[in-house]
Amino acid sequence: MNKIFYSLLLAVMVLSSSCEDLLDLKPTDSIDEGKAFENVEDLEPGMLGVYSSFGGSGAIVNSSRAGDDLRLSDENTGQGVQMHNWTFTASEGSTGSVWVDMAHTIDRANRVLAAAEKFAANNENAALVNRIVGEAKFMRAYCHFELVRLFSGNYSPDALAVPYMLESNVAAEPAREKASVVYTNIINDLKDAQNLLPADFTDRTRATKDAATALLARVALYQNDWANAIAYASDVIDNSAVRMANASEIASLWTDESADDVEVLFRRARTTPGEGLLGDIYTRSGNGDVFFHPGVDLMSKYTAEDARFNVYFTQVDGKDVVAKHRGKVGGTLNLVDVKLLRISELYLIRAEASARRNEGNDLANAADDINMLRANRIADYTNISFASQTLAMDEILLERRKELAYEGHRFYDLRRFEKSIHRIEEDALLASNANLEAGDYRFVFPIPIEEIFANDNMVQNPGY
Template identity: 35%
Template structure:
């Protein structure tokens, strides 16, 4: 029997993998390392912020951009596998963290690490809900919550139940992460507030959205017009709350838009380009570049992820949360509260625009509905290529409307409505094969 009592050498049981606070920290870094950028690419492919230029002959993204995705389409199912992998990693550490010994000097760090894991769990559940919920009504089917690392066959929890867990995890995280922790490559206390603000916006909890976004706005200034371009060259962290650090060994996210051979794969849509005052809006040159200026055939490209180091092209850090989003969250929440919020919401929108547009003159909006339309337009511009546009249109149940010039390479319908199947994302086919309890989106067979 002694021969059978041999411990495996190719893996380590999680019960003994974490013996110290240093071990915990290494494990938490591993959780961060698994966070995907697929939300950005999915949003660009499905919405009206990107176009497919003629030079993209790679067939990359074809099915999704053409609104023909299904449960086998890699672009739309990758988020499911990724975020549940991150949840699995986080839950494995959460299951043992309380039993790991910490000295008196290490106890605060251990609390912080637990807070980061809970916030990461909330972030992943929110991202999964944004992608795969049937819709965003509280009683509708959301996604399976994953609160333990285990093999099972869970069904969908309701949207309401998922939000409840997100709120619970974020509240706990906020009590554990010290205010003095300021590493923008990780989830700080301010990042938790930003997460709470985004989650509250999706829940249409306007008061909570205002409270959480105000905490961030009061603590962190916007990047001004001088600082803003350097943010996208990784020379400044002005206005950045939480980002994914990218190094030479990391996968190149930026080559989703333009590859190493300088071929433009997905370009800014002509529709998006038309919304900017190119001469005065600092965002235009930071986000968008013409590779053939003066030529009859313009070669527009997304400039946001190229970065500022020649040796690390397409490896710009991924800005997951910025203060600018908080201004837009608060402005939308004020608009949703009606006439009583009109002045405050207008001020937030004007304050943001003043830091982006040279010579900007503050606007006045006659009604909260007018303000809301302006906020949604500003989200289209300010948060372009950051993984918001498709999900913003979905949560507002708006049609996705493209210009004909933006689909010349992939002729398809110009309008996608909430009645259309492709408006939604399917549960991956392999997940359905392995787990009959997780129901497919009703728009998919």
């Protein structure tokens, strides 16, 4: 989104494939679109270039470290400690890397969209062009929403969000737009993706119609649009070929061995260590050093009958370890696909929206969704009902914590629910801070300092 970040990218990028060649910027901050996309067939490798620039794990990194589900290890030598202690500043690297990652991917998507316009009138290739446009718009929306979650607070129409980049212009100095404008653009892009992506295109490592609908449900939840959150979630639950994993399938889900119709709606495939080792957030793959243990408080929330406990956590040399992202069976430690949208989240979205709308008069449907999820996780589970909206919200927040642990939601959920972070004593022994009160400015991350320096129109978040 700015000149400094793209200059940095130009200095460090190594071209390794034709899809990279199509989309990487030249030293002049421009690309010869006529040569990059000479034929409609060039759109396919161009779209692969969009996906290749997308890391996908930024929300998991920051939400995990800043939330209350980890315990700092005495083997940690500085990895993520600022984020964990809430002492981060505008120069903190992990939020800056997400800004770069998202900006780079957005720019690539915009250049694919610009190229696709040249071939839009070619009826012979309409199906290909429409699919590529749908994928690019989905990725543009996904990346902007990640930026909103990171750098904006709870939804308020007039609050400052982020710039929404609708075209490639690396020399631009865009100002932050109102949240209402950004959310409208996100929704428009996702609705276009819904309409353009064919129902029989089901590669879960790429954007699909189901993924677009699922993301619309998540966006509606963050926007407090309960009716649409329910409608979009129900659409995926009722019409998608993907089903919720049962208790016997939880382990294979997190080692990438589950069937294609189980749980995952959108994933970032990772097949080589060079694409990133997700579990390295918690345990170093090289020597087994533990940077963060799973939180004692989180582990205590699971019963012995809950299949998730032995999948999400394990012990190595007597030490509690996060196991959820430790990798494929027999593969490189911590090398595993990043699961970005799952159907179980859709049940949780629908439950929350049902409990919140109509002053809590839809508690029965909310309980049905929570019971459905728990029955597929906990042996001999007994259904519950919600006697009040307050009880429902407490149970839904708890179930989101347990089901979606280490998937990039907890920190943002606490902010959305206007809750404080209070780490119990066992989880705060090595941390310099144990409490972050609801409404604290640090629930919204600072705009990276490089962006502030490069863009005269950029405004920093309060407190930084």
